[in-house]
Structure formats: C-alpha cells, structure tokens
Amino acid sequence: MKQIDAKVKAQILVEALPYIQQYVGKIIVIKYGGNAMINEELKEAVIKDVVLLNLIGVRVVLVHGGGPEISEMLEKVGKESVFLNGLRCTDDETMDIVQMVLCGKVNKNLVSMLQKAGGRGVGLAGVDGNLFEAVRRDEEHGNVGNIVDVHPEIVLDVLEKGYIPVVSSIAAGVDQTMNYNINADFAAEKLAIALHAKKFILLTDVKGLMRDFRDEDSLIREVKVSQVPGLMKEGVISGGMIPKVQCCVEAIRQGVETVNIQDGRIPHSILIEILSNEGIGTVFY
Numbered sequence: 036m037k038q039i040d041a042k043v044k045a046q047i048l049v050e051a052l053p054y055i056q057q058y059v060g061k062i063i064v065i066k067y068g069g070n071a072m073i074n075e076e077l078k079e080a081v082i083k084d085v086v087l088l089n090l091i092g093v094r095v096v097l098v099h100g101g102g103p104e105i106s107e108m109l110e111k112v113g114k115e116s117v118f119l120n121g122l123r124c125t126d127d128e129t130m131d132i133v134q135m136v137l138c139g140k141v142n143k144n145l146v147s148m149l150q151k152a153g154g155r156g157v158g159l160a161g162v163d164g165n166l167f168e169a170v171r172r173d174e175e176h177g178n179v180g181n182i183v184d185v186h187p188e189i190v191l192d193v194l195e196k197g198y199i200p201v202v203s204s205i206a207a208g209v210d211q212t213m214n215y216n217i218n219a220d221f222a223a224e225k226l227a228i229a230l231h232a233k234k235f236i237l238l239t240d241v242k243g244l245m246r247d248f249r250d251e252d253s254l255i256r257e258v259k260v261s262q263v264p265g266l267m268k269e270g271v272i273s274g275g276m277i278p279k280v281q282c283c284v285e286a287i288r289q290g291v292e293t294v295n296i297q298d299g300r301i302p303h304s305i306l307i308e309i310l311s312n313e314g315i316g317t318v319f320y
C-alpha cells in the first residue's frame with residue numbers, strides 16, 4: 036500500500052472533522068445490496084468505511100441483502116428463482132435456503148470481515164429479539180412478508196455496547212409460527228425509521244437514480260420526494276428502482292433526514308458521501 040506522509044494524514048483528518056462532527060452519536064443505516072457485493076476488495080472497502088465510522092462514534096447499522104447468493108444456492112439444488120414485482124416467490128423449501136444464505140452465509144461473512152478490519156460486529160436476523168414482525172404479503176409470493184411492527188431495542192442495545200449490528204432481512208410472523216422473507220430494502224427502511232436514523236444509505240450497483248438508467252451520465256443528483264410521482268409517471272423510475280425509491284420516500288416522510296441511493300461499486304463511497312459537500316449518488320430529501 037502506498038504510504039501517505041504523516042503531515043498529509045493529519046491534514047486530511049482535520050479537514051474531515053466538521054463533516055464527522057455532524058454524525059458523531061447519530062445513527063446511520065446502510066443497506067448493502069447483494070448486487071453491490073461484487074468482489075472481496077470492494078466488500079473490504081465498504082467494511083472499512085463502516086468500521087472507521089464506528090470507531091469515531093457514529094452508530095452504524097448494516098442491513099444486508101444477498102439476492103444473487105440466494106439465487107446461486109437455489110440453482111445448486113436445482114430450483115429456479117421466480118420473481119414477481121421484484122420479490123422472490125418463496126415456497127417452504129426456498130424459505131429454508133433464504134434463511135441459510137442470509138442469516139448464515141452472508142451475515143456471518145460480513146461479521147467476520149468487520150472483525151478482521153478491527154471492528155466488532157454482531158449478526159442479527161430480523162427474528163432475533165422480535166426485531167421485525169410480519170404478516171404474509173399475499174398468496175402468490177408464498178412466504179414473503181410485509182413488516183407490520185419493528186422492535187428496535189435489540190439493535191439499540193447492541194449499538195449501546197459499541198458493536199456494529201449486522202441485520203438480515205428475515206422477519207418473525209406476528210403469531211411466531213413461521214418466518215418470512217423480506218426484501219432487504221424494505222427491512223432497512225423500516226429499521227431506519229424505527230431508529231430515527233439521521234441518514235439512510237442504499238448501496239446498489241448503479242450510480243443512483245438515472246434519467247435513463249442505460250446512460251451513466253444521466254444521474255439525478257437531488258430528488259425532492261414531491262417530484263417522485265412525476266418521475267414515476269414519466270417512466271424514469273422502473274423495475275428494481277420502484278420499490279427502492281418508495282423506500283426512500285417513506286423514510287423521508289417518516290423523519291429520516293436524508294436518504295441516498297449510491298454506487299456500492301465505487302470504493303469508499305460511504306465515506307465520500309459523509310465526508311464531502313458534493314456527496315455521491317442521488318440524495319432524497
């Protein structure tokens with residue numbers, strides 16, 4: 036690694052101070068999508084940003100997806116992935132695999148990486164401490180749930196002790212008889228609202244919200260939530276962006292100060308957003 040002169044390092048830290056001060060003691064919820072977990076190097080960059088923020092006293096909560104990893108595992112056991120309106124149709128066998136992959140593989144991998152980077156992670160599934168309670172969404176999606184209640188106490192306890200909560204998007208049924216598969220964007224949004232987060236960041240595999248998502252230069256930097264219905268009508272927001280943007284709007288309406296959709300493929304994009312005036316990606320306010 037290229038060494039930076041100590042004077043330069045000191046200068047960089049001093050310049051970062053006013054930005055950091057805004058966030059010390061505040062909660063930031065980061066949704067880390069499976070499509071943004073492209074390789075180990077990029078994952079390490081995300082993890083280091085999270086550890087650094089935690090070390091300087093920002094209360095960071097990581098909510099992760101893992102859609103591509105679930106699909107890969109389903110393929111290995113000979114099951115096809117079926118999506119309806121962007122949500123995975125989840126029969127009982129698929130639900131077992133969703134839980135194994137999200138709560139086992141992806142969650143523990145992120146916790147290990149946090150620890151390797153000098154942080155202290157605690158993995159939680161949305162069923163732990165009754166964090167998320169859900170009801171069945173509809174018959175077509177099978178075991179996919181809508182979160183109807185959030186009990187954030189377990190996350191607050193973990194934060195209080197200085198750990199970094201790493202949350203997977205599984206919810207307990209309200210009657211506790213079964214668990215549900217929850218889209219990770221929805222789970223993160225609900226948690227950001229319940230925790231009164233200052234900021235909610237969604238890391239994905241595009242630069243942000245684009246006027247034309249095939250054109251990398253058409254990034255929309257700022258969106259007022261009142262502009263969203265118009266953008267939907269124009270067809271600017273489509274596919275996987277529809278639920279994502281709905282999450283952003285709901286989070287702002289429910290009191291989260293700013294919400295950002297940004298590119299998890301850019302190394303250290305979290306720090307770039309937090310430590311600069313210009314920021315990165317699309318900010319909703």
Ligand SMILES: Nc1ncnc2c1ncn2[C@@H]1O[C@H](COP(=O)(O)OP(=O)(O)O)[C@@H](O)[C@H]1O
Pocket residue numbers: 068069070071100102220238239240241243244245246247248271272273274275276277279
């Ligand atoms: N206006 C838009 N700007 C950016 N992406 C868009 C837009 N409209 C649709 N999309 C699609 O939304 C996708 C991101 O949503 P999704 O695949 O669900 O992300 P994730 O897996 O990170 O949750 C992009 O890869 C892109 O194909």
Ligand SMILES: CC(=O)N[C@@H](CCC(=O)OP(=O)(O)O)C(=O)O
Pocket residue numbers: 067068069070099100101102103105121122123133179204216217218219220
């Ligand atoms: C109901 C539903 O679709 N659940 C998602 C949960 C994981 C997820 O959302 O992961 P990404 O953020 O990586 O897409 C799924 O089964 O794929």
